[in-house]
Every structure is written in structure tokens, then in C-alpha cells.
Amino acid sequence: MSADPESRGATSGHDPAADVPTGPGGDEPGAAESGASPAEFEPDVRFTYANERTFLAWNRTALALIATGVAATQLLPEFHVAYGRRILGVPLIALGALVAVTSFRQWRANERAMRLRRPLPTSSMTTVLSIGIAVVAVVAVVLVLLGTK
Amino acid sequence: MPLDPVPGPDGEWDEGLAPERTQLAWGRTGLAVVAAVGVLARRVWTLHGALGVVALVTVGIGALIWLVGMRESRRLELSMEPHGATGRHALGTICAGTLVLAAGGLLFGVVVG
Numbered sequence: 001m002s003a004d005p006e007s008r009g010a011t012s013g014h015d016p017a018a019d020v021p022t023g024p025g026g027d028e029p030g031a032a033e034s035g036a037s038p039a040e041f042e043p044d045v046r047f048t049y050a051n052e053r054t055f056l057a058w059n060r061t062a063l064a065l066i067a068t069g070v071a072a073t074q075l076l077p078e079f080h081v082a083y084g085r086r087i088l089g090v091p092l093i094a095l096g097a098l099v100a101v102t103s104f105r106q107w108r109a110n111e112r113a114m115r116l117r118r119p120l121p122t123s124s125m126t127t128v129l130s131i132g133i134a135v136v137a138v139v140a141v142v143l144v145l146l147g148t149k
Numbered sequence: 150m151p152l153d154p155v156p157g158p159d160g161e162w163d164e165g166l167a168p169e170r171t172q173l174a175w176g177r178t179g180l181a182v183v184a185a186v187g188v189l190a191r192r193v194w195t196l197h198g199a200l201g202v203v204a205l206v207t208v209g210i211g212a213l214i215w216l217v218g219m220r221e222s223r224r225l226e227l228s229m230e231p232h233g234a235t236g237r238h239a240l241g242t243i244c245a246g247t248l249v250l251a252a253g254g255l256l257f258g259v260v261v262g
Binding site for chain 2: 045049050053055056057059063064066067069070071074090093094096100101103104107108111
């Protein structure tokens with residue numbers, strides 16, 4: 001897996017021209033045989049499915065983060081620290097929204113890369129998610145140690 | 150990275166169990182939506198007056214968008230022979246549904262308190 005700066009740019013950069021080859025025409029059945037455009041290929045269907053499952057997994061993560069954030073603000077006892085439950089819940093919900101948006105962008109970028117037979121773009125979301133959850137965990141430990149009302 | 154498909158015995162691409170795995174993933178995701186909406190609904194249910202109506206409508210819209218997105222994805226997967234490439238609009242719809250639920254969570258879980 002190459003991590004050259006060009007493929008990384010495909011994740012964040014929004015190139016309208018690159019959107020054209022992955023239009024509805026490329027999704028039609030038989031596009032592989034006729035060739036929707038010279039530079040475009042119908043990807044192996046297993047990779048298409050895998051890309052979709054990855055999107056769904058990220059979305060489940062997003063939903064879990066949102067549900068946990070809401071539950072933290074509503075179901076926990078009040079902490080001694082003012083706004084303790086919100087300090088815990090808001091970042092989780094915000095992280096969930098971020099994961100939802102990036103999951104779709106990543107799915108789209110992967111789909112495009114596979115159709116153009118380019119290296120798959122890299123994503124920093126795994127790092128962001130790990131660090132985010134770790135930070136929330138540390139905050140939770142501090143809040144719990146300071147005690148509840 | 151080679152992306153050439155591996156032909157099966159009959160010359161077709163061998164999907165293996167990829168469609169089944171993907172279908173199971175949709176099922177898991179559906180359960181996650183139900184759980185998230187349940188947590189939100191539990192909070193929203195106790196609100197009264199205009200705020201309660203707005204809250205219920207927001208969560209309802211989020212759930213509805215998800216339902217539409219999932220139905221659209223299912224329709225695409227059944228109709229697109231032989232591949233199950235789900236359209237970007239269906240997955241984009243689902244993404245929007247998650248965002249509405251997140252907004253509802255922020256608004257009624259946090260701002261309202």
C-alpha cells in the first residue's frame with residue numbers, strides 16, 4: 001500500500017472533474033463490457049462490497065458514538081465537576097458526526113480510485129477516532145475519580 | 150496493486166460470500182440505528198410542549214431518512230445485475246440521516262440539558 005502524497009490528496013481534495021467518470025453511466029449493468037469511458041473500469045465486485053461494508057461499519061461506529069454521547073448526558077449521575085456530563089457527551093456526539101461525514105467521503109474516494117485503478121486513498125480517521133476515544137476515556141477517569149453527587 | 154478479478158469456473162467473477170456478508174452488515178447497521186433512535190427517543194419522550202414536538206420530529210426525520218436510504222440501497226442491490234454496487238445517493242442519504250440524529254442528540258441531549 002503506497003502512501004504517496006498524491007493519493008492522500010484524493011481524500012481531502014475535491015476535484016469536480018474527477019467526479020465525472022463515476023457518474024450514473026458507470027454504474028449501469030454491462031458497463032464493464034462496453035466501457036463507460038476509456039480510463040474507467042468496473043471494479044471487482046468483491047471490492048465494491050468490501051468498500052460498502054467498511055462504510056457501514058464506520059456508520060455503526062458513528063451511531064454508537066452518538067448514542068453513547070446522549071446516554072452519557074442523560075443517564076449518568078451528576079458529577080462534582082460542573083457540566084461534567086456534557087464535557088463527556090458533547091465530544092462523543094461531535095466525533096460521531098465527523099465519522100459519519102468522513103465515512104461517506106472515504107467510500108466515494110475509494111470507489112473512484114477502484115474505478116480508475118489508482119491506489120486506494122489513505123485516511124487519518126483511524127488515528128482521529130483512536131485519539132478521540134482515548135481522550136474521552138481520560139476525561140471520564142478524571143470525572144469519576146472526582147466523584148458524583 | 151493488482152485489481153484484476155478472479156474468474157470462477159464458469160468464467161464469471163466469483164463473489165464468494167461477499168453479498169451475504171454485506172447483507173449481514175446492513176442488518177447490524179439497522180440494529181445500530183434502532184438502538185441510537187431508542188436512546189434518543191428515551192430522552193425526547195420526557196420533553197413537553199413545543200420543544201417536545203420539535204424534538205420528536207427531529208428524531209423522526211433522522212429515522213425516516215435512514216429508512217429511505219436503506220430501502221433505496223436494498224432496491225439498488227436487488228436490481229443491479231450482476232453487481233451490488235450501491236449508488237452514492239443511497240449512502241449519502243444514510244450519512245445525512247446519521248447527521249440529523251447527531252444534531253438531535255446535541256440539541257436535546259446537551260443544549261436542553
